[in-house]
Amino acid sequence: MKNLTARERWFTIGTAVLVAAWISFAFVISPALERMETLKRVIPEKEKTLQQLRTRSAQYRALQAGLDGLERATDASNAPFELVTFLESVAADLRLHRNITAMKPDVLDFDSDYREVMVELQLDSITLSQLVDFLLKAKSPNRFLQVKSLYIVRNAAGPDLLDTVIQISILQRVT
Numbered sequence: 001m002k003n004l005t006a007r008e009r010w011f012t013i014g015t016a017v018l019v020a021a022w023i024s025f026a027f028v029i030s031p032a033l034e035r036m037e038t039l040k041r042v043i044p045e046k047e048k049t050l051q052q053l054r055t056r057s058a059q060y061r062a063l064q065a066g067l068d069g070l071e072r073a074t075d076a077s078n079a080p081f082e083l084v085t086f087l088e089s090v091a092a093d094l095r096l097h098r099n100i101t102a103m104k105p106d107v108l109d110f111d112s113d114y115r116e117v118m119v120e121l122q123l124d125s126i127t128l129s130q131l132v133d134f135l136l137k138a139k140s141p142n143r144f145l146q147v148k149s150l151y152i153v154r155n156a157a158g159p160d161l162l163d164t165v166i167q168i169s170i171l172q173r174v175t
Helices: 006-076 083-093 128-138
Strands: 100-109 114-126 145-154 162-173
Touching (some): 083 100, 083 114, 083 128, 083 162, 114 128, 128 145, 128 162
Antiparallel strands (some): 100 114, 145 162
16 A cells, blocks of 8 residues: 555545445445334234233133132032022922923033033913012022023913023032
8 A cells, every 4th residue: 555646545445435335234224224114014013913912811811800700609609509409499489380391400511620500491371570580589699590591482371471491500510
């Protein structure tokens, strides 16, 4: 570089600066700009996914809390409970035992811990108020009885009488 003129030195320095700028742009600045554009596009998508995950997480926690409460309530009532006997006693208390034309119990095993006991009960020639009274009395505050289905038709014998088929179930822990 000692034999170069001032003009040649400035030209060499300028070329070196331009080459260094081009290399830094090509390998540092351009990829960084592309990455920033990608992040600007992806971040809102990921935030939306995160919000959905938070919503699902809250739903899961609510369901888990409900399941824990159901398990505690099921465990708290360790006394043996016969759904058929209970429904017969409710019908007897309301003087509906003569109106029972069919009662079919069924047991569905979910897994090794729980089973669902279901009773299909057919009541004929009852009034709407008797049906409502039966359902209200069958709903025990310390038992989680569930009406799975309720089918009602008018009785041919009288316009105020109903024939009904009710499926009532309870979840029980297998002991």
